[in-house]
Amino acid sequence: MAPKADSATIQMLSSVPIFASLGEKALQKIAGDAKERGFRPGERLVATGEKGVGFFLILDGTVEVRRDGKSVARLGPSQFFGEMALLDEQPRTADVVATSDGRCLVVSRWEFWGYLSKEPETIRVLLQETVRRLRATGPGFSE
Numbered sequence: 303m304a305p306k307a308d309s310a311t312i313q314m315l316s317s318v319p320i321f322a323s324l325g326e327k328a329l330q331k332i333a334g335d336a337k338e339r340g341f342r343p344g345e346r347l348v349a350t351g352e353k354g355v356g357f358f359l360i361l362d363g364t365v366e367v368r369r370d371g372k373s374v375a376r377l378g379p380s381q382f383f384g385e386m387a388l389l390d391e392q393p394r395t396a397d398v399v400a401t402s403d404g405r406c407l408v409v410s411r412w413e414f415w416g417y418l419s420k421e422p423e424t425i426r427v428l429l430q431e432t433v434r435r436l437r438a439t440g441p442g443f444s445e
């Protein structure tokens with residue numbers, strides 16, 4: 303059985319938009335299954351082209367998303383990254399590099415699919431944010 307997560311982590315998870323619809327039991331499971339990982343400024347947490355094995359939720363600190371060496375987004379506490387390669391099972395679309403000291407929770411690909419298969423509201427919010435990201439950096443409409 304997964305170890306019981308501390309109440310600060312549970313409270314943090316309940317404030318994260320993608321997990322806001324989940325009850326205490328589901329949050330306990332996510333927090334207990336996930337691994338906490340610290341990071342240092344300049345550390346690359348995700349590399350373009352790699353196989354995606356985890357979904358990351360930022361607990362503290364900030365990261366930058368870089369495509370072709372250009373910054374496309376900055377993410378901070380309560381925000382996530384690493385969902386795209388898990389959703390389409392294709393290589394990572396960008397580098398994600400820490401821009402401060404921080405910590406994140408890493409959910410394995412296997413656990414990620416397990417939560418999604420049971421939680422339609424989590425899927426909706428996750429897809430909404432993913433589409434927003436694609437609209438922000440993908441090709442626009444051509445008239």
Ligand code: CMP
Binds near residue numbers: 367386394395438439
């Ligand atoms: P993934 O492709 O698995 O790994 C790189 C991650 O960077 C990607 O998932 C998203 O989480 C994130 N990412 C890629 N493009 C953007 C963007 N335009 N805005 C925010 N995050 C992004």
